[in-house]
Amino acid sequence: MSKTNQTNSVVKWVDDRLPVFTFMQHELHEYPTPKNLNYFWNFGSLAGIVLVTMIVTGIVLSMHYTPHVDYAFDSVERIMRDVNHGWLIRYVHMNGASAFFIIVFIHIFRGLYYGSYKAPRELLWMLGVLILLLMMATAFLGYVLPWGQMSFWGATVITNLFSAIPLIGEPIVTWLWGGFSVDNATLNRFFSLHFLLPFVIVGVVVLHIVALHTHGSNNPVGIDTTGNDDQIPFHPYYTVKDLFGLGVFLVLFSLFVFYAPNYLGHPDNYIPADPLQTPPHIVPEWYFLPFYAILRSITFDIWFLDAKLLGVIAMFASIGLLFILPWLDRSPVRSARFRPIYRQFYWVLVIDCFILGIVGANSPDDPVFSGLDGFQFIHLGMMSTAYYFFHFLILLPLLSVIEKPDPLPASINEPILGGGGNAALAPGKPMEKP
Amino acid sequence: MHKLATIVSLWMVIASGHSLAAGSALVPAKQNWSFNGLFGTFDRGALQRGYQVYNEVCAGCHGLRLVAYRNLTEIGLTEQQVKKIAASKTVKDGPNDEGEMYERSGRPSDRFVMPFANKNAARAANNGAYPPDLSLMVKARVGGADYLYGLLTGYQETKKGVEIPEGMYYNKYYPGNLIAMPSPLVEEGIEYPDKTKATVKQMAQDVTVFLSWTAEPEIEQRKRLGIKVLLFLIILTGLLYAIKKRVWSQLHN
């Protein structure tokens, strides 16, 4: 590890005893990075910045928030009305959660397209999936805190999922609730855990980055870097590119925070929780909709497993699959640019996930197209759920064997300098925005 | 076992996506509110007239528990006017040194006085239906201000073939169409000091503006700040793009 070239004597003294400056120099400054990364590689650092933003706004919110069933709703309204710029802090936190998921979903689909989960980055990928799970838990817990109708009923529905587990399901639910229904004890522990989990996420993110810096970033061509011609130092090239990306993100984010702060939320959550009145539709936040669709799409028992339990299993399996993805896709080629068949099924999967989201937002027995009563959302949900599992469990292992990849360039540098001499690159071009 | 039954029935609601609100409500038309858009602001005249409508009509049944009298300075009333409004209300306070609850006249720091002592009293006075608090109403309904305006102007004689039960009224915008609130606004039901003609439409519009303010009192501040933040960010992003271009051009040479 090269020593920091700082000349400041205090810095040197510290660095000699605790090499933080050398560390920063190495990991944020010199860190050799492939020179052909496109803008899809911006989303990792963006996610990190949003995570920090969530923690900062969250800590300020919790200075004013009261986790008690009688005061929670009103304390949030106090933040909105009486705390200086409280509305801004809350709207940043609220929309920040949505932004976080958008960013992380793009980040994940980037990985799927360019094969970033393949050796030697399997653990890096698995840590990422773990972060997704922790984020989902955190967001679910946070959504309960304002104690509106959707908070309460969402919590009731989701905790109830555990009652599907045979024999011990019921005791588990009672244990989660800390009582016999979602109540004050539940709200208190949810607040405590909602405060805790983001810091656990920070810990996993650190591991994620350690794993990343061990082998370096993958890149759009998906081949290993071969030497200095392929690489550039992180600073200033990617620091400035990430900052520009951050600027674009902040413009879009501000449009939501200042002009449509409740666009992604549900109006029912501005009604205080009422355990005696079930809302007509219980829908989760948008980022849970595809998973909600999978949960509801299993309507039949298999053997001794009833439909509800199967739905829960399917939902968890849809994420669990991602953990073993590196071993489902055995193709030695990483980037979809050089995988003519996979490239097409990748887009089918993207569309399938959007369809799942739409299904999750609708009532299962409503017709998909008005006038075509026989074809309901539940049917569309079953089909798209089946396809999701088909893609990972059957298609990917099959493609690993039958697909004939296009020829790979000899180095990253070659297609860049070769000036279009490489025909194999052409089909992948649309993914690479300038 | 009772718990199991609730869980199972709840599950069925979720799994079937069963809608508890039957009926076919119309989608209310979009209105041109002054607080919409990038530069939206409230019209002070409409806010003050709207407060009058709330105070003289809706306050008999609906509370506004998240709003304090002092907040009324934000709609353009003077401190003196606000003091007078507050003083005209009777507030329950206590206990005093003797341990007794007592009544006193209101102060600007008091929240709006609630029309009923509790939910049950509210129900008892309204045929069993509960008039919900209006502080956040505009944020708590799909359609927001457009819905509220539609609701207040959407009463009509029943549609053919719809039986109206005792104590219910037909409203084309209310989910399920049957609402327990009688049409609250009548032509010339109140008299505006600024001589605006108090038609039902006018009053509905004014009270909707007022209730949009109670739901989102930060809206003007938010939009003003938003413009500044956006301008700043757009310029900053432009500069960053230029710097990025320059830094990377060294690489290509």
Ligand code: HEM
């Ligand atoms: C991984 C990062 C985080 C995510 C995804 C997240 C998500 C959420 C969500 C979805 C809500 C509900 C917003 C609403 O509808 O009002 C919420 C509320 C809240 N969060 Fe977080 N949060 C995160 C981090 C934090 C942290 C680190 C803290 C405190 C240290 C915190 C404290 C709070 C508080 C006090 C509320 C309730 C106030 C409110 O509803 O606005 N959050 N969070």
